[in-house]
Amino acid sequence: MPPFEQHPLRRILSDEIHARPPVALDTPACVTYLAFTHHEGSAEREAIHLQALATQLGLPVPTTGSGYLLLDAGGFQLKWERHNEFSSYCFFSRGSADDTDSKDHALRHVPQAWREAIPGLLIAATHIEVRSTAELPPQSVLHQQSPGGQALIASKVAGGAGWVLTDFHLHDGFSHFLVLDEHFTPRQAGRIAQRLVEIETYRVMALLAFPVAKQVGRLVSRAEDELADLMDGMDQARSAEDDRALLARLSRLAAEVERSVALTTFRFGAAAAYYRLVRQRIEDLREERLPGFSPISEFMDRRLVPAIDTCSSIARRQDDLSARIARNSQLLRTRVDIELERQNQELLAQMNRRAKIQLHLQETVEGLSVVAITYYASQLVNYVAKGAKDLIAPLTPEIITALSIPVIASFVFMGLRRMRKALAKEEGSGGH
Structure with missing residues (x-):
């Protein structure tokens, strides 16, 4: 080459x-x-x-x-x-x-x-x-x-x-x-x-799934009854606590069914594959019926096919049950999420009301702060005017103090307002 x-x-x-x-x-x-x-x-x-x-x-x-x-x-x-x-x-x-x-x-x-x-x-x-x-x-x-x-x-x-x-x-x-x-x-x-030996071996290997199917069938029947009971409980649930309790039970049931699926999927799939091999090997024999006798193909149709059909049916029921549990779990989680969202909205509304109250209190405190600062500053001006009354004649300390009050109040008010704007701007830039 x-x-x-x-x-x-x-x-x-x-x-x-x-x-x-x-x-x-x-x-x-x-x-x-x-x-x-x-x-x-x-x-x-x-x-x-x-x-x-x-x-x-x-x-x-x-x-x-x-x-x-x-x-x-x-x-x-x-x-x-x-x-x-x-x-x-x-x-x-x-x-x-x-x-x-x-x-x-x-x-x-x-x-x-x-x-x-x-x-x-x-x-x-x-x-x-x-x-x-x-x-x-x-x-x-x-x-x-x-x-x-x-x-x-x-x-x-x-x-x-x-x-x-x-x-x-x-x-x-x-x-x-x-x-x-x-x-x-x-x-x-x-x-x-x-x-012939392959027919015998694959027949037995296919039947390994039959005892598994019987065991899984009991589990599926019990799980289906429990799922129906949970769905009735979902209709009767009246609080978020009821929904969460139902979700916990449904999650436990889902885990049990999914574990069964994981343990049996290979066995059921192998049974179907072995059965196909049995059918193929029987076809390869090219049988001809003898009067009064059953051929191998007829024997397998009577004895093996019902067992394989049972395994297939149980496998489908188990997969369908798993899908139903998943759908119902999603529905119940949606209900729980909606209830949590409603509670969060109520909590946010309460926080918003509290914030407004705190803002009003803050504005009130700021007004009192302007008055207090103006009072103490005017007193300082009064002390200075008294000390320099010979220099400010013919004005008296009382007149100087009276004139300083609106000026001081204006400066204090403008200063507090500018400080509040600066803090608000800094908080806004920090949020971005």
């Missing part, structure tokens, strides 16, 4: 399309699938655990950074995948038809101590038997009951290239699928097995 500057993710994104291909299966074969949810750092311990298996089997130490690994131990193959919430371990065993009758299926060659120490919490476990229709005719098993007596779920898949039978119940801790190969190619058989 020309020396173009490469995007750092170009190779990774290109390889992602081809990652995690299905393992080709030759009939007869056994597949055992285990899925473990991540728990208390189990995802970080998986790499060490897988490397321990490779060392025990004399295989090269694998790398797990890509989140995908395929180990071929001769007697079995292991495909490991890490997902957001869980990691899967799919074991493939090749052998004769007699090997499919083994109790451990594809796990029979896996070291027992190693498989019992897989980190995480087991969420899905599935056995798949792939048998030839020449060896096991479909009609010989279609009308048999499942090991637990439950009705079989059966359909033709892949355009009639094979058959799938199951009851979706757990037997000895595992769900079981029987795949009858009429004319599968090895890769086609591998794809069918992969879709």
Whole structure:
């Protein structure tokens, strides 16, 4: 290639399309699938655990950074995948038809101590038997009951290239699928097995939201009743104290609902995403109905769809409740703010009246100050005139004092007025 500057993710994104291909299966074969949810750092311990298996089997130490690994131990193959919430371990065993009758299926060659120490919490476990229709005719098993007596779920898949039978119940801790190969190619058989284990895993992962939905449903019902009671209280509130008490209760309710939303939004969103994956994998099977039997798609419509619809309904109710509480809180805050504004206006009016009274008092005091200052100043003039009465003859001290009174009063009045204007100007400039 020309020396173009490469995007750092170009190779990774290109390889992602081809990652995690299905393992080709030759009939007869056994597949055992285990899925473990991540728990208390189990995802970080998986790499060490897988490397321990490779060392025990004399295989090269694998790398797990890509989140995908395929180990071929001769007697079995292991495909490991890490997902957001869980990691899967799919074991493939090749052998004769007699090997499919083994109790451990594809796990029979896996070291027992190693498989019992897989980190995480087991969420899905599935056995798949792939048998030839020449060896096991479909009609010989279609009308048999499942090991637990439950009705079989059966359909033709892949355009009639094979058959799938199951009851979706757990037997000895595992769900079981029987795949009858009429004319599968090895890769086609591998794809069918992969879709079946994905349907089983994603079905269970989607149902993780159902217990959460039941719990949230009780919370939502109680919160809706409490919200209705608060709205009745809002209509009956007669004072600002009543509004503030209602606002405190409404804020507490909002915090409780928002906490529930924060804790459950991911779970409900994941349930919807897992359900879409289940529907897609069922469509990929290309099922054909068998007379007298329910296909996998019909079984999921009857059993899984109601649970998913319940989760979706509860999620919508919770979001709607959160929005209603927010609207009512805003309404109540507006009422409280209006009442506070009214009280502030009354307080400002009272302050304004007090300021006017203080101004009148100040003007009265200023008038008295002019009189007092004029009186004391005229007395000073009188004392001076008496001391200089020989110099001011023929005027007398009394006449001088009388003449000085209006002059002194005018100067004092003008001085106080100028001082008041200067103070008012300084206060006005300080406010700007």
